[in-house]
Amino acid sequence: MSDALWQRCLDRLGRDLTEQELNTWIRPLQVKADEQALRLMAPNRFVRDWVRDQFLRLIQEVVEEVSADPIPEVHLEIGSAGLKPRRSPSAEPAERRQQAPEARLGSRLVPDHTFENFIEGKSNQLARAAARQVAENPGQAYNPLFIYGGVGLGKTHLMHAVANRMLESNPKARIAYVHSERFVGDMVKALQHNTINDFKRLYRGLNALMIDDIQFFAGKERSQEEFFHTFNALLEGQQQVILTCDRYPKEVNGLEERLKSRFGWGLTVAIEPPELETSVAILIRKAAQDGVQLPDEVAFFIAQRIRSNVRELEGALRRVIANSRFTGQPITMDFTKEALRDLLALHEKLVTIDNIQKTVANYFKMGIKDLLGKRRSRSITRPRQIAMALAKELTNHSLPEIGEEFGGRDHTTVLHACRKVKELRETDTRIDDDYQNLLRTLTT
Numbered sequence: 001m002s003d004a005l006w007q008r009c010l011d012r013l014g015r016d017l018t019e020q021e022l023n024t025w026i027r028p029l030q031v032k033a034d035e036q037a038l039r040l041m042a043p044n045r046f047v048r049d050w051v052r053d054q055f056l057r058l059i060q061e062v063v064e065e066v067s068a069d070p071i072p073e074v075h076l077e078i079g080s081a082g083l084k085p086r087r088s089p090s091a092e093p094a095e096r097r098q099q100a101p102e103a104r105l106g107s108r109l110v111p112d113h114t115f116e117n118f119i120e121g122k123s124n125q126l127a128r129a130a131a132r133q134v135a136e137n138p139g140q141a142y143n144p145l146f147i148y149g150g151v152g153l154g155k156t157h158l159m160h161a162v163a164n165r166m167l168e169s170n171p172k173a174r175i176a177y178v179h180s181e182r183f184v185g186d187m188v189k190a191l192q193h194n195t196i197n198d199f200k201r202l203y204r205g206l207n208a209l210m211i212d213d214i215q216f217f218a219g220k221e222r223s224q225e226e227f228f229h230t231f232n233a234l235l236e237g238q239q240q241v242i243l244t245c246d247r248y249p250k251e252v253n254g255l256e257e258r259l260k261s262r263f264g265w266g267l268t269v270a271i272e273p274p275e276l277e278t279s280v281a282i283l284i285r286k287a288a289q290d291g292v293q294l295p296d297e298v299a300f301f302i303a304q305r306i307r308s309n310v311r312e313l314e315g316a317l318r319r320v321i322a323n324s325r326f327t328g329q330p331i332t333m334d335f336t337k338e339a340l341r342d343l344l345a346l347h348e349k350l351v352t353i354d355n356i357q358k359t360v361a362n363y364f365k366m367g368i369k370d371l372l373g374k375r376r377s378r379s380i381t382r383p384r385q386i387a388m389a390l391a392k393e394l395t396n397h398s399l400p401e402i403g404e405e406f407g408g409r410d411h412t413t414v415l416h417a418c419r420k421v422k423e424l425r426e427t428d429t430r431i432d433d434d435y436q437n438l439l440r441t442l443t444t
């Protein structure tokens with residue numbers, strides 16, 4: 001009964017919470033069978049406290065709304081609906097752990113991927129904070145830590161930052177960072193050479209295991225099986241596990257349910273594409289690391305045009321710096337536009353005012369006529385203002401040109417729209433989410 005009720009609550013909560021809030025805080029809760037109450041089990045104290053402070057009242061309201069009489073009380077506790085992971089000391093004897101040669105496990109860590117070099121912004125704040133906690137208290141804070149998000153957004157960087165920090169405090173820590181394809185490859189080799197027991201011993205004797213891009217496990221049942229056991233052995237021994245994936249674990253097809261549910265034991269956090277200010281800060285920092293002082297306007301220019309991910313931002317910056325070194329010219333706006341001409345042409349070709357109008361109208365489920373027309377009800381002016389702000393941000397058109405394209409409006413109307421949207425994004429997360437979603441749709 002509780003499961004069905006909770007499912008109805010989840011559907012209803014989807015209307016009030018963002019997808020990220022649902023995925024990070026609400027979906028990891030498990031329901032424990034109870035006739036009288038709805039018992040929600042949080043995987044750890046952090047999640048319980050956060051859910052209690054931020055969402056419990058809403059959950060209670062939703063439960064009242066969706067349940068028939070009698071309305072159950074809502075209890076929020078730490079634990080799980082099923083078995084708890086055993087809190088035994090390390091699963092492997094110490095001398096056996098010492099035998100495993102590090103070099104045979106995983107890939108090298110990038111020394112520059114540190115917390116200090118990771119620029120924080122709203123889009124990655126939670127992931128960075130969680131990773132830091134894990135680095136300070138491996139095996140204790142959140143286990144496993146599951147970081148998900150699109151390509152090139154800093155998941156690997158954060159993983160390495162945890163490993164680098166752990167090694168700083170304990171140079172003997174046994175940490176393996178592996179891409180999931182490599183884990184699968186190594187396992188297949190071990191099976192072929194009859195060395196699967198060594199393989200198991202190596203992995204299970206670690207202090208921390210970090211596996212990147214676990215979406216590649218999809219459909220590989222034998223690897224998932226082995227990984228599941230390794231994973232359990234490490235968790236039981238309170239050794240840290242960190243995983244990354246390009247999407248929310250429940251959305252990976254071909255991944256066993258028991259694995260997906262285990263991932264929810266710790267903390268699942270998202271990384272989003274960086275906001276403009278974060279992108280600018282990243283560019284300025286990366287340039288400085290290369291000994292280049294990047295003018296602010298150039299950083300803004302690049303960040304405004306390349307919105308998809310940090311790797312692309314870095315690529316554009318590298319190209320500007322390389323061109324400047326090669327030609328001996330200083331990095332000015334004109335120089336940057338020239339250096340990135342083909343890249344920007346590609347982006348601009350895709351983002352036209354027309355395209356923005358269609359995408360925004362579609363997103364808010366309204367007609368283009370209304371978007372461009374004279375009606376002034378809020379349900380129409382907001383999307384209209386958002387569309388104008390996007391046109392200013394993503395195209396090279398001037399304010400009067402944009403006004404013209406929006407039903408012949410004055411350039412001051414466009415300016416007002418841009419300011420209003422900026423202000424609203426700072427005060428209303430829903431509008432900010434809508435804006436970010438639209439940005440992403442238009443630029444990727």
Ligand SMILES: Nc1ncnc2c1ncn2[C@@H]1O[C@H](COP(=O)(O)OP(=O)(O)OP(=O)(O)O)[C@@H](O)[C@H]1O
Pocket residue numbers: 113117118119120124149150151152153154155156157158213246282310311314
């Ligand atoms: N917030 C940030 N501050 C500084 N550098 C960043 C930040 N986010 C990402 N980067 C840099 O962007 C590049 C891509 O990041 P990373 O390889 O960690 O992405 P990823 O999310 O793991 O992508 P993929 O899914 O493709 O593996 C790296 O060079 C990384 O250092």
